Amino acid sequence: MQGLLLGSALLSVCIVLMIGLFTFLQSRLAWQSIGPAAMLTGTAWRPGSGRFGLLPMIAGSVLATLGSVAIGVPLAIGCALFAAEVAPAPIRALVRPAVQLLGGIPSVVYGLFGMVVIVPLIRRIPAPGNSGYGLLAASIVLAVMILPTITSIAEDVIRAVPREYKEGSLALGATEWQTIVGVTLPAARSGIVAATILGIGRALGETMAMTMVIGNSVIVPAPLTQNPLSIYLSPARTLTGNIAVEISYATGLHESALFATGVTLFVMIMVVNSSAHFLLRSKSR
Amino acid sequence: MRQPALSWTPSTRLRASRVLRQGLAFLLLWTAAAATVGALLAVVAFVGVRAVRVLSIDLLLTPPAGGLSGEGGISTTIVTTLYLVALTVGIATPLGVGAAIYLTEYAGQMDARRKPALLLLSIARFGVETLAGVPSIVFGLFGYALFVSALHFGFSLLSASLAGACLILPVIIRATEEALRAVPQAYREGSLALGATQWQTVSGVVLPSALPGIVTSVILSVGRVVGETAVFYVTLGGSSGLPRSLLSPGRTLALHLYSLAMDTRAFDKAMGTGAVLVLVIILLNAAIGLLSRHMLRTRG
Secondary structure, eight states: OOOHHHHHHHHHHHHHHHHHHHHHHHHHHHHHHHHHHHHHHEEEEEEEETTTTTTTHHHHHHHHHHHHHHHHHHHHHHHIIIIIIISHHHHHHHHHHHHHHHHSOOHHHHHHHHIIIIIHHHHHOOOOOOOOHHHHHHHHHHHHHHHHHHHHHHHHHHSSSSSSHHHHHTTTOOOOHHHHIIIHHHHHHHHHHHHHHHHHHOOOOOOOHHHHHSBBBOSOOSSSSGGGGGGGGGGGHHHHHHHHHHHGGGGGHHHHHHHHHHHHHHHHHHHHHHHHHHHHHHHHH | OOOOOOOOOOHHHHHHHHHHHHHHHHHHHHHHHHHHHHHHHHHHHHHHHHHHTTTTHHHHOOOSSOOOOOOOOOOOHHHHHHHOOOOHHHHHHHHHHHHIIIIIIIIIOOOTTTTHHHHHHHHHHHHHHHHHHHHHHHHHHHHHHIIIIITTTOSSHHHHHHHHHHHHHHHHHHHHHHHHHOHHHHHHHHHTTTTOOOOIIIIIIIHHHHHHHHHHHHHHHHHHHHHOOOHHHHTOOOOOOOOSSTOOOOOOOOHHHHHHIIIOOOHHHHHHHHHHHHHHHHHHHHHHHHHHHHHHHHHO
């Protein structure tokens, strides 16, 4: 019996290692024949004429993620504080399952909601070339998708702040809000940052919902009007979307370049997630 | 906060402003929570209302007509989803639970002199932690290159379920490990002290008390497979007929929604499909809720 269990452990570890190794090996051709610098900074992605620049997709992924953080994080932290510190018990019993369910809804459903509700709303913003599909729609959809991840972790972290800290502050005459700002939030800070970073990781990795609302054009996003914020009305493509849209017909160097896209994504998320783990661990010590 | 009787002194004014500020801040927090719950209600209600126009027994029982019209129902996609869930979870559960049992109950209980076991343990931990954060499209990429092209399984149930199993394996290993570690050490010691072997202890004492946690992790993975699109988009092919064998392509509910929305603009049909998906997720969540309540009661 122990042998069988050892076997499944070994097999699982092999699968885990194989996925990383395989992806890296398949991307080697692209890194070698195009060059890492040309790939990461190239602004043109034209597989037909052998141009494989990833900058438009990197910019798309990063901008959509930043937008979702700007919208989602304040909401998520507010919601976590509300559920952990402020909400009366019966309302808390309503908010928690709602957040949980929000996290369980399949991403294509959010994508569809974005296409049918959010994109037509954004199309009403007067700007030349604004089709509604673009970074703003992507950011809003992503914000709703990362909200549950951040809220549930942040709520746990806020709850884990020792009671004595809060009681000490309240006993000194501080109001509940002063206690939250002066004691609870600083004590939970690294955990909340870690929750945000995990949310960023989730946002970078989202695929199908992004292809549904972001427009998928391979261009480095640029502002549509004088207002620099109108960059968010520009269509774009994410790293994840680049893989999903093209993999089924790619061959040779093109296929390898898509694996290189995967590796770029993998490394970005590894960096993001390991900084979150580092923060959570240094917090628990 | 109990306040002393109000008399207008500088310190009361300070206190009043503090109370006012708290009121404003709490109002913001209430708004944040209301916005979140509101977003959920908006999505669910919108999908529900639009779906009502098309949802019927007919929709559930007729196959999609195929092509770009978006005509027809969703019957074959429901069946394909069930096939895929059964295959994926069937492959990943024994492997993941077995691995987790070995890692916590055998490798985890060994003393520090057993170097290979401990090395395996730390590699596995690192790998599982890393994979849990990897976006699903990377699993799709891997599954496409290995199963679809290199091993010549083509776009098929087999390729998709193998790729899907890789996706949920870390989820199952992590959750099972957690469930096993939550079993008090005293249970194991009691069983071993009565002369039971390690395996008798694991199968007779540890597994039964960890079972609800393990079942929860399996239900979570079912939800993950039902909602997953990216992996299956690049491994399952997407043809709308009923798969005849492990090597035939297919289309899940989530893929059907995606292709309706992207290729046909039959948005109401897509909403109907989405409503079915959301309903499945709600039911799975309810099952997990029941299980964890059951766990709380028995642990009491």
